[in-house]
Amino acid sequence: MLDAFEIVPNLPVLVVTVPLIGGVLTIVMGRGKGPWAWATLITGLVFYFTVLLMQQVLAAKTGTISYELGNWPRQWGIEYRVDALNAFILLTVAGVGFVTTLYAQKSVEKEIPQDRHNFFYAVWILAICGLLGITVTGDAFNVYVLLEISSLTVYALIAMGKDMNRQALTASLRYLILGSVGASFILLGIGYLMMVTGTLNMEDMHDRLAALPDAVHNRTVLVAFAFLLVGLGMKMALFPLHMWLPKAYTYAPSAVSALLSATATKVGIYMAFRFLFTIFGVGFSFVAMPANVVLSVAACTGILVTGVTAVRQTNLKRMLAYSSVGQLGYIVAGFSLANVNGVAGSVVHIFNHAVMKGGMFMAAGAIMYRLGRCDLRAVRGLGKRMPLTMAAFVAGGLGLVGFPLTAGFISKWYLVQGALEAPHMWPVAAVVLVGSLLAVAYTWRVVEAAYFQEPEGDSALVTEAPLSMVLPMWILIGASVYFGVSATFTGDISMRAAKSLLGGAP
Amino acid sequence: MIHFDVSPPLLALYIPLLGALLISLAGRWPNLRELVTLLTAGALLWVVGGMAPAVLADDFWASFAKAPALKLAEVLPGVWLELKVEPLGMLFALIASSLWILNSIYSIGYMRGNHEKNQTRFYVCFALAIASVIGLAFAGNLFTLFVFYEALTLTTYPLVAHKGSAEAIRSARTYLGILVVTSVCFLLSGIIATYAFTDGDMTFRPGGVFRRALADGSLTAPTLGILFVLYMYGIGKAALMPVHRWLPAAMVAPTPVSALLHAVAVVKAGVFTVLKVIVYVFGPAVLVRYGVGSWLIYVAGATILIASCIALFQDNLKRRLAYSTVSQLSYVIIAAALLSPLSITAAALHIAAHAFGKITLFFAAGSIYTAAHKTEISQLDGIGRRMPFTMGAFTIGALSMIGLPPTAGFVSKWYLLQATWETDAPFVLVVVVLSTLLNAAYFLPIVYRAFFVAEAKHDDAHHSSADGHFGDDGDHHGHHAGDHGEAPWPIVVALSCTALATIAFFFYSDLAIGLANQLRSGLP
Secondary structure: OOOOHOHHHHHHHHHHHHHHHHHHHHOOOOOOOOHHHHHHHHHHHHHHHHHHHHHHHHHOOOEEEEEHHHHHOOOOEEEEEEOHHHHHHHHHHHHHHHHHHHHEEEEEEHHHOOHHHHHHHHHHHHHHHHHHHHHHHHHHHHHHHHHHHHHHHHHHHHHHHHHHOOHHHHHHHHHHHHHHHHHHHHHHHHHHHHHOOOOEEHHHHHHHHHHOOHHHHOHHHHHHHHHHHHHHHHOOOOOOOOHHHHHHHHHOOHHHHHHHHHHHHHHHHHHHHHHHHHOOOOHHHHHHHHHHHHHHHHHHHHHHHHHHHHHOOHHHHHHHHHHHHHHHHHHHHHHHHOOOHHHHHHHHHHHHHHHHHHHHHHHHHHHHHHHHHHHOHOOOHHHHHHHEEEHHHHHHHHHOOOOOOOOHHHHHHHHHHHHHHHOHHHHHHHHHHHHHHHHHHHHHHHHHHHHHHHOOOOHHOOOOHHHHHHHHHHHHHHHHHHHHOOOOOHHHHHHHHHHHHHOOOO | OOOOOOOOHHHHHHHHHHHHHHHHOOOOHHHHHHHHHHHHHHHHHHHHHHHHHHOOOOOOHHHHHOOOEEEEEEEOEEEEEEEEHHHHHHHHHHHHHHHHHHHHHHHHHHHHOOOOOOOOHHHHHHHHHHHHHHHHHEEHHHHHHHHHHHHHHHHHHHHOOOOHHHHHHHHHHHHHHHHHHHHHHHHHEEEHHHHHHOOOOOOOOOOOOHHHHHHHHOOOOOHHHHHHHHHHHHHHOOOOOOOOHHHHHHHOOOOOHHHHHHHHHHHHHHHHHHHHHHHHOHHHHHHHHHHOHHHHHHHHHHHHHHHHHHHOOOHHHHHHHHHHHHHHHHHHHHHHHHHOOOHHHHHHHHHHOOOOOOOHHHHHHHHHHHHOOEEHHHOOOOOHHHHHHHHHHHHHHHHHOOOOOOOOHHHHHHHHHHHHHHHOOOHHHHHHHHHHHHHHHHHHHHHHHHHHHOOOHHHHHHHHHHHOOOOOOOOOOHOOOOOOOOOOHHHHHHHHHEEEEEEEHHHHOHHHHHHHHHHHOOOO
């Protein structure tokens, strides 16, 4: 049946066009449950496509699928190119996107006025569309276009939290300014690269850069590299360019925080993979240029500083936001090691962190749904009142700590191994381990409050969150446990991705 | 992928897990809940006991090498969660599962007698902790061991923080903090380094996993030494000084927890892991040859003596017992660190022998608290006449700690002294003798006070209410602390049984000695 519609051969482009058209159509879906149901359908469909795509990539002999839009050869047209790395990230983004859409129903009903639901879901789907597009494309300029789609929609999504707290507007504005600066840096970087190489296709760029005599002393290349590094750092919230993130995640609608924490910065990191590894290549980025030093110092400082900051937060969402910056630090520290285990740890942590943190933001959102706030005081005694929600939060927290049999442990395992293998990089291993202790500290404040303190005020009267919130939450947390107990799939895929990244072209 | 199977070690792991589930379901009916606990404990002992004959068989080691491990799940490509039964783990599982039954009986008396809250959570976490202990005991490789080691920390945390008071939460933080910091920073790095040096081979085998790496020169003696330090200090549960502070902190927990977990299961999990790492990861012969393990003797010796001296000055009974535990744990470590076959036997035996005596002592402490609400040693004048069973059992436990016949403590001390003689280690001999004296010095006064000092009237009651441990007796004399008899019967039954077991161990220690000898015979 699928073949009749030629779905399978066109999968790479369908993951972008279906949500692009679907997103726009959401606006006419009425005011009741229509927009939500439509969004569920679209994101579910896209998730299904990414599963098929993953199967195709695993079956492909070369491990890569190339798709030329409109059959234009890639020198002139746009090429979509899928390998183990982006198939995995597409799967993560679409999967988390689908599950958070399921979750969004109740949360959005509560947090956003009814008459704006169709716009909300329209923007929501377009944001997912942009993120998927960045991930699937093999064309540097197309990356920028889709980056703008995802950024603009995300600014709007964050601002929609204004009905719960007006601070959402300033948070959104701040992200808008910093995000636009980052995006323009990326655009400049791409522009300079095009000047030198005369192409926008990533693989061609790589080949021509490699053929360039003395690229290391070519001013244009160097400037492009610097612009891209800073721009990407901004997008992936690398410390100290993360300033936009905590406020944005804290005041965004709960469903949006869950979606963004799991996908937006991850796609930023994916772009870093493509630019640093695929286009510039390991030899240029990490051997000739000191990007590994810059990145790992920034990441390690970030892990420690934001870990300490997270311990001092009383608002759960803000705490999770700081923790996210730290966890992104793990990912960056991992790939800056530029060896197989480090990069694999980085790739696998993109997925692991997405499911853990997504689930935790959902738990915080469920508390928000019941109590209208989610600070440590509200959490007191909730272990008994909202057992499933709190258990999900704790299970996710244990994952952040990296307790064995959680997904976080798998990431830690690869990262520490990578750090010990790389020459003179053992401090990274130490930082990763100390970072997990900081995670114990901030997770445990919630555990103590929820299980060993008596509830006060309205916390004593609440009941468990509705099933439509608890179920998606547990799908993500369940995934984080499942892929902690049996990480052969995620581990294998990450290894493949790491090897192909380090091998040069995708 | 995940596999399902029902061979005995797996069954032993699943029984307490299933028990935990049933206990939580039966939470509303306390009698049914306690029945489930007892039945689970009984079933566990039956299954674990059923495995012992195979381990004691003459051709055990021949079949051990051939038999495949029981695989539970492939966590990472090539890294399996797997179980494999060997004598040391068998011994540990037997101790934990047999004492769990007695401890459950005791818990019923204690938790009800003291009107503790959240009892269902207590029993559920207890069963989960036992499941972790079983997993730890039967772990087939280093990775599995680490998984259950961490699980044990996690499942015992709610038990330590049980009361929910500010003090309990603070102590539980110390508990979790020290155990997690040591295991994450040192033990995990050690394991990951081991994985790297052995190309992913972390399966326990007599003689150790490093032979090939040492032979081809990729692992050098100094690195091996660093690894050894990482392991010894990574295993915080063994309470080697200076990472022992979590153990006194854990005493804030209800006494059944202190008794089974912080005198038997958790701390023994620590020294068990130490022993297992020495025997099956490094191999005593390798450690001797590269000379990287000798420092451990001195650290363990110092721990024994310092902890004993600290114990001497504790007035709180449970704290004194806790420091005694710290010192006794280092007996196991010092025996293991002697690295001779006989000393390994002594270490394994001491894990068993210490368990019976120490659980009796804790049971007695809890019994006193339940019946008389007394926690300080200075309050115990004449209590032996009111609580003869409790203090009689306490005396037996104390004798076992000192190592006098006819108690369990003598058996292991005998082996340890023999090993000292055999390996010509005068330092250890001095430590053992000094610590025996210290043990006597901090235990016998309690016995003396209980039986031979007359109970102070009235004033003493005031004195103790000023301590704040029980507030209401100063005013109405009818209920003051003097007016009590023995603790509730489940408590008395449990502590009498463990006291008898302490003596029985002296006469019938064949099983323990058999397993310890089997462990020795496996050494290459």
